[in-house]
Amino acid sequence: MPGAGVVSVIPLAGLPELEESDDLGLLLHHAAERAGGLEDGDVVVVAQKAVSKVEGRIVRLADVEPSARAVELAGEDGDPRHVEVILRESREVVRARPPLVIAETRHGFVCASAGVDASNAPADGMLVLLPLDPDASARHLRERLVGLAGIDVGVVVSDSFGRAWRQGTTDVALGVAGIAPIRDLRGTSDARGRELRSTQIAIADEIAGAAELVLGKARRVPAAIVRGVEARGDGSAAELVMPRERDLFR
Amino acid sequence: MPGAGVVSVIPLAGLPELEESDDLGLLLHHAAERAGGLEDGDVVVVAQKAVSKVEGRIVRLADVEPSARAVELAGEDGDPRHVEVILRESREVVRARPPLVIAETRHGFVCASAGVDASNAPADGMLVLLPLDPDASARHLRERLVGLAGIDVGVVVSDSFGRAWRQGTTDVALGVAGIAPIRDLRGTSDARGRELRSTQIAIADEIAGAAELVLGKARRVPAAIVRGVEARGDGSAAELVMPRERDLFR
Numbered sequence: 001m002p003g004a005g006v007v008s009v010i011p012l013a014g015l016p017e018l019e020e021s022d023d024l025g026l027l028l029h030h031a032a033e034r035a036g037g038l039e040d041g042d043v044v045v046v047a048q049k050a051v052s053k054v055e056g057r058i059v060r061l062a063d064v065e066p067s068a069r070a071v072e073l074a075g076e077d078g079d080p081r082h083v084e085v086i087l088r089e090s091r092e093v094v095r096a097r098p099p100l101v102i103a104e105t106r107h108g109f110v111c112a113s114a115g116v117d118a119s120n121a122p123a124d125g126m127l128v129l130l131p132l133d134p135d136a137s138a139r140h141l142r143e144r145l146v147g148l149a150g151i152d153v154g155v156v157v158s159d160s161f162g163r164a165w166r167q168g169t170t171d172v173a174l175g176v177a178g179i180a181p182i183r184d185l186r187g188t189s190d191a192r193g194r195e196l197r198s199t200q201i202a203i204a205d206e207i208a209g210a211a212e213l214v215l216g217k218a219r220r221v222p223a224a225i226v227r228g229v230e231a232r233g234d235g236s237a238a239e240l241v242m243p244r245e246r247d248l249f250r
Numbered sequence: 251m252p253g254a255g256v257v258s259v260i261p262l263a264g265l266p267e268l269e270e271s272d273d274l275g276l277l278l279h280h281a282a283e284r285a286g287g288l289e290d291g292d293v294v295v296v297a298q299k300a301v302s303k304v305e306g307r308i309v310r311l312a313d314v315e316p317s318a319r320a321v322e323l324a325g326e327d328g329d330p331r332h333v334e335v336i337l338r339e340s341r342e343v344v345r346a347r348p349p350l351v352i353a354e355t356r357h358g359f360v361c362a363s364a365g366v367d368a369s370n371a372p373a374d375g376m377l378v379l380l381p382l383d384p385d386a387s388a389r390h391l392r393e394r395l396v397g398l399a400g401i402d403v404g405v406v407v408s409d410s411f412g413r414a415w416r417q418g419t420t421d422v423a424l425g426v427a428g429i430a431p432i433r434d435l436r437g438t439s440d441a442r443g444r445e446l447r448s449t450q451i452a453i454a455d456e457i458a459g460a461a462e463l464v465l466g467k468a469r470r471v472p473a474a475i476v477r478g479v480e481a482r483g484d485g486s487a488a489e490l491v492m493p494r495e496r497d498l499f500r
Contacts, residue, residue, distance in 0.1 A: 005260075005261045005263070005464055005471075006258055006259065006260050006261070006464070007258070007259040007460070007463050007464055008256055008257070008258050008259075009256065009257040009258075009259075009460070009478075010255075010256050011255045011256070013255070095498040095499070097498060100498075102498060109415075110414070110415040160451065163413060163414070163452075164360070164413070164414040164415075164492075164497070164498075164499035165359075165360040165414075165491070165492050165497060165499065165500075166422070166452065166455070166490050166491065166492055167432060167450060167452065167489060167490050167491065167492050168431075168432045168433075168450045168451055168452030168453075168455070168490065169450065169451055169452060170420070170451070170452050170455050170456050170459065171456065172416070181418075182417060182418045183418075200417060200418045200419065201410065201418055201419055201420070201462065202413075202416065202417065202418030202419060202420050203418075203463065205416070205418070205420050205459070206420050206421065206459035206460065206462055206463055207463070209420065209455070209456035209459040209460060210257070210259070210456065210459065210460035210463065212451065212456055213257050213453065213456055213457070213460065213478075213479050214255055214256070214257055214478075221255075228259075228463075228464075229463050239417060240416050240417050240418065241415070241416065241417065242414075242415050242416055242417050247414070247415060248345040248347060248350075248352060248414075249345070249414035249415065249499055250415075
């Protein structure tokens with residue numbers, strides 16, 4: 001029993017290898033039952049890869065005809081077909097240093113390879129794409145979990161993103177349901193009444209990062225419960241995307 | 251009692267208003283005792299503001315003579331003296347849109363205002379600067395905590411940074427002691443033997459972000475214990491700074 005104010009991150013393990021059309025919500029519900037059950041206000045964080053698999057967001061490299069641009073961006077070391085899939089998933093290439101491509105996805109996220117990834121794919125020669133609408137994915141999972149458990153929970157679909165200026169990835173929220181992804185402290189003040197400097201906290205990203213600490217990419221723990229964070233709301237991961245006109249780094 | 255694999259984030263509350271030369275390690279030790287005590291392998295995350303205060307990293311605006319460049323960058327809405335302090339803390343101004351300044355600090359961190367901040371300062375007309383050497387700050391706190399508690403713990407000094415492309419801040423590690431800030435999975439593979447895409451995870455930043463979920467900027471909780479993450483090592487926060495030659499966003 002954690003004390004007052006404690007946040008707990010509980011791994012959801014034991015899920016099978018996921019396939020298209022699997023009932024991921026039910027599988028998560030069972031995993032949560034094995035972990036002691038969901039509680040009111042919990043946030044369930046699910047790795048994007050798990051969501052993409054059940055949504056059939058998989059491409060076979062053998063089916064891909066690379067464009068001239070893909071061949072160019074792939075350089076000597078990359079696979080032009082892989083780069084072609086990245087380009088199809090991209091609204092805009094933000095930076096390219098062959099074979100590395102940083103792109104803006106259809107959702108507005110800026111990340112390596114537009115989120116296209118060969119690791120943890122169902123088989124060799126396959127690539128996993130980001131969900132078409134991760135907020136909708138989160139909403140559907142939430143509806144299923146709320147229906148099964150009969151209590152209010154939030155859902156975050158997460159992925160590992162690199163950052164400008166810093167090494168290493170951290171997990172961030174691609175889609176949310178039942179939570180407010182930004183904690184807005186504008187108008188609040190410090191203990192002496194001065195306005196705070198950091199007034200908008202991306203708690204959905206911090207929740208995703210906290211979950212990653214137990215997610216273990218190679219160990220079949222595709223989800224976690226984050227318990228003890230008051231994040232309820234009716235938000236969208238679009239709130240986490242910096243509007244172009246405010247973005248100093250585009 | 252959390253189950254296997256659970257990560258807990260435990261707030262360290264009840265610290266007094268901090269002043270220069272306060273024994274922060276002792277105060278944290280007492281706060282940890284009130285929270286049930288430290289355990290072997292715990293990571294203690296401390297907000298930069300607390301560290302800076304006990305290290306006397308405070309400037310009075312009244313003592314600052316702004317340069318012509320500071321006047322220019324302050325624009326109509328900024329305080330040129332505040333901008334002057336930011337410039338003195340900066341190695342390089344990365345972006346400026348008056349009065350907003352994104353700068354590289356002496357440590358190599360790229361962040362708003364070079365980390366210079368008026369909120370939660372000891373009094374009006376004062377600014378708090380980042381520690382001169384946050385890794386050294388973390389090392390000193392760790393030595394004190396290990397000496398008092400007699401067990402092995404890690405320390406992270408954290409601050410809230412904005413990000414390129416994404417809205418809102420997340421807490422990241424400015425200084426570390428007794429931990430490896432990057433979990434390096436290069437050479438490891440997924441369940442099917444393919445190399446993983448995200449092979450370097452910035453777990454120190456995820457630990458800092460997880461701690462922020464309980465830190466509460468205005469509620470005098472300047473620190474937290476993160477329990478259950480195996481992060482032991484002998485690293486430095488410098489490992490979290492992207493080397494210039496690999497940085498596509500400078």
